[in-house]
Amino acid sequence: MPRQSLRKRVEYAFAWCVVGLSVAWGLAFYAAIRFSEDRVVVNQLQRAAENYPDLTMSLRGYDDAGSLPEPLREWAQAGPDEGMYEFVAEELHVAVVPANNARGRAFVVFDVAGIEAASSEDWWWLLGITGVVGVLGALGFGLGVLVMRRAVAPVVQLADVVVGIDLEHLSAGDHKLIESSRFGRDEVGVLAGAIEKTLERISAFVVRERDFTGSASHELRTPITVISGAVELLEQSDLSEEDVKAVDRIRRATLEMKSTIEMFLCIARESDDGLYGEEFLVSPLVNRAVDQQRYLLNGKCVEVDVESGATPIIRGHPQAFLIAITNMVRNAFEQTPNGQGPITVLLTEHELLITNRVGGDEVGRLESAGSDGQGLGLGIVQRLCEHNGWEFFLQVDEAQVSACLSW
Structure with a gap:
């Protein structure tokens, strides 16, 4: 009734x-x-x-x-x-x-x-x-x-049911906890039915997202692995100087593609097997990111000063952190004109600060790229920081760009 x-x-x-x-x-x-x-x-x-x-x-x-x-x-x-x-x-x-x-x-x-x-x-x-x-x-x-x-007992009952659902970690059967049929056909019943259908759609989306990222991770990484193996075989062959340069470009492009794939998969995942609570050292990842991107400075008279005033240990997703600082380092290396160094990488107990000089054209491009003055790479850094509870900000002026990641 x-x-x-x-x-x-x-x-x-x-x-x-x-x-x-x-x-x-x-x-x-x-x-x-x-x-x-x-x-x-x-x-x-x-x-x-x-x-x-x-x-x-x-x-x-x-x-x-x-x-x-x-x-x-x-x-x-x-x-x-x-x-x-x-x-x-x-x-x-x-x-x-x-x-x-x-x-x-x-x-x-x-x-x-x-x-x-x-x-x-x-x-x-x-x-x-x-x-x-x-x-x-x-x-x-x-x-x-x-x-x-x-x-108002039905409203309170519905609120108690909703509070009991962990919205950060939805499962496929959470929508069944609502049981909208027990609230009748009044306004509370309509609201309960809408919440139940919404949770059902969200739960289905989470399941599809997990299935997609799992399949995409395998399907995208497999060709990268094949290309990397082929590059290693080519490097062991007798190649001319021009072929060595071409293979080197292929190897760098493969590494960048692998990093990009991991970056987008990391952002797409709602959860990642508890890796967002892992503790790790920051300094080795910073050094690794700088070493991987040094090729961008080939042909530029730019020095890189890495100053480490502490050895912080933070909690989060180590792969996400590496992707974030790699994007920060890449942007600094790409934007710095020839002879306009040094690029300063300063690591303290609670933040990583990367400062580089830029030309007038680069300043205008950064200021016009997005509502926050961030390009694609730095926008991804912002997303990764939000997932892990870190803070990121970018400051652009006429002479230099300062990118800071704090925890």
Whole structure:
């Protein structure tokens, strides 16, 4: 049976809460009025019983102001207007009414001595009423909380289910935890169904991504391995000087292609068998990246100063780190004009800073390449850093470029 909509349930819950509180307050006020009436009658009867058999009347009428009780005579002779008057000190209530006499006024006096509660008793009644009001308020608050909790219980239940799902490591069956059918056909059910279908699509995408990267890793690396083997065989043959240069170019291109394949596969993977938590030394990878890219400086009179002020050990994906710093080194080596060295590679405890000089054309190209002033290689470095929790920034000015990777 479909549930009512969430909006209707909240409206009904609010209405029931208001009705319940209104009834409770109405009954409380009705009881207070009836109790006050009974109390006045009981006090009058008690006063009469105390004076029995000499029954005195608390309510009396006077046609002449001179016959009024002493405290009221002076006031009555001043000719008060018609209406109701109270004399607290004398414990008297007086009504001035029209009459057929010389002054055209008559007086009805109600002696409330012994009928009205004493001041100390009034304080106790005020305290009691305050307590009743507080209890009703607490009951109303509790009722409101209970009713609203029942009204929004499906939303809380759905939120608890979603919180229990590890969104960073989705599995193929996580969408089944939602069970949108148990939430009915109201707004919560629609939301639960949308979340369930979305998680199902994401889980399927993760499975396809893992299958693709696994297959692509094998299919792309196999021809690179074949080419590398063929290059090694050629290097062992008797080659002319021009053939040696050609084979050397093939070997470098193969290494670059291998690095590019590993770089894109590393970015494409959602997870990589826990390698993102591995500890490794930074210095050997920096030296390796510099050595692999030195051929880019062939024919350039540019020196490379590698300064290592520490031997940091960081946590992350070592292959991703090597790819990142290789791109940083390659960009520095490619952009530095002939004779505009040195290129400085500074390694400290918490960062790697690579600084190189550039020409005017290179500055303009870097500043126009992308919204962050980064080329393709440095954009990939940014992606790798985000995967591993590192920070990367690039600073370009008229004379030099500074690329910094910190951890």
